[in-house]
Amino acid sequence: MRSVPIGEAARQSGVKVPTIRYYEHIGLLPAPNRSKGNRRHYETSDLRRLAFIRHSRELGFDIEAIRTLLTLQDNPSQPCATADTIAQARLADVVQRIRSLTALKAELELMVEGCRHGKVGECRVIEVLADHSQCEHARH
Amino acid sequence: MRSVPIGEAARQSGVKVPTIRYYEHIGLLPAPNRSKGNRRHYETSDLRRLAFIRHSRELGFDIEAIRTLLTLQDNPSQPCATADTIAQARLADVVQRIRSLTALKAELELMVEGCRHGKVGECRVIEVLADHSQCEHARH
DNA sequence: CTACATTCTCTAGCGACTAGAGGAGCAAGC
DNA sequence: GCTTGCTCCTCTAGTCGCTAGAGAATGTAG
Numbered sequence: 363m364r365s366v367p368i369g370e371a372a373r374q375s376g377v378k379v380p381t382i383r384y385y386e387h388i389g390l391l392p393a394p395n396r397s398k399g400n401r402r403h404y405e406t407s408d409l410r411r412l413a414f415i416r417h418s419r420e421l422g423f424d425i426e427a428i429r430t431l432l433t434l435q436d437n438p439s440q441p442c443a444t445a446d447t448i449a450q451a452r453l454a455d456v457v458q459r460i461r462s463l464t465a466l467k468a469e470l471e472l473m474v475e476g477c478r479h480g481k482v483g484e485c486r487v488i489e490v491l492a493d494h495s496q497c498e499h500a501r502h
Numbered sequence: 503m504r505s506v507p508i509g510e511a512a513r514q515s516g517v518k519v520p521t522i523r524y525y526e527h528i529g530l531l532p533a534p535n536r537s538k539g540n541r542r543h544y545e546t547s548d549l550r551r552l553a554f555i556r557h558s559r560e561l562g563f564d565i566e567a568i569r570t571l572l573t574l575q576d577n578p579s580q581p582c583a584t585a586d587t588i589a590q591a592r593l594a595d596v597v598q599r600i601r602s603l604t605a606l607k608a609e610l611e612l613m614v615e616g617c618r619h620g621k622v623g624e625c626r627v628i629e630v631l632a633d634h635s636q637c638e639h640a641r642h
Numbered sequence: 643c644t645a646c647a648t649t650c651t652c653t654a655g656c657g658a659c660t661a662g663a664g665g666a667g668c669a670a671g672c
Numbered sequence: 673g674c675t676t677g678c679t680c681c682t683c684t685a686g687t688c689g690c691t692a693g694a695g696a697a698t699g700t701a702g
Contacts, residue, residue, distance in 0.1 A: 520659075521660085524660090528658090539667050539668075541667075565658070
């Protein structure tokens with residue numbers, strides 16, 4: 363008997379109970395066996411799958427990517443080019459995001475530093491928001 | 503006659519037509535005058551407001567924050583502490599996001615570099631996703 | 643047996659749009 | 673006039689990845 367109810371699965375995996383049910387609903391996690399009282403019971407393999415999903419979500423992969431990655435995991439003899447491509451796409455996305463957030467950070471810092479804590483009428487924050495051309499550093 | 507139809511307003515502001523209507527719907531942009539044929543016509547002041555909204559969105563402020571910022575802009579004699587607070591909160595958020603994305607980037611780079619382009623069964627990408635403990639750098 | 647926790651299903655909501663249906667208005671060319 | 677084709681109108685529903693809540697049933701500890 364190493365099957366656990368959903369609450370325990372949630373505790374062990376760090377995925378919330380409704381989220382586990384949601385993953386089942388969208389077909390990311392197979393429907394587990396049920397007890398007499400119609401309650402889900404998860405096996406070790408389910409918990410592993412759940413951990414895989416959680417980790418992938420933490421790394422920012424979207425559900426469709428995870429679906430593909432799980433299919434790949436289920437077929438270990440296939441070439442892994444697809445997995446590599448997905449991971450690289452995610453990496454490229456992260457790099458791009460860091461770039462634009464860094465530009466944003468510079469802009470926000472200028473805004474906040476320029477604020478003299480007086481009236482709104484002279485506030486640099488409001489002024490810059492109203493006039494994009496005052497942003498010289500970031501072309502967002 | 504310097505009022506323009508919604509398509510032109512979209513072109514000038516860089517905000518898409520349905521989005522402009524959406525902003526009106528949620529009360530972020532005042533409902534403009536209509537032509538005989540029931541078409542929206544925007545004045546310069548509307549276009550300025552739209553530019554303010556767009557720029558704020560680009561900087562990642564959420565709608566509620568923008569609502570507050572617009573109210574502040576409409577009352578220039580008030581102290582600007584609120585504007586400053588909102589901008590600082592946004593800055594803190596951006597800094598935090600950059601931090602976690604940078605950790606993610608390191609993790610993804612390790613994954614991608616480790617991939618030997620062989621079979622899925624030996625793929626480092628899949629392996630790391632399945633086993634969080636192989637992530638040593640980021641505690642995500 | 644009684645509390646209480648846990649689980650069940652189902653529907654609706656979040657933010658910030660986006661897409662599409664189905665129709666009306668309008669300007670230019672014939 | 674008339675047609676073509678663009679813009680615009682309103683409305684509803686969908687996107688993503690959950691999250692919240694209602695209302696009922698099941699399981700467990702004392």
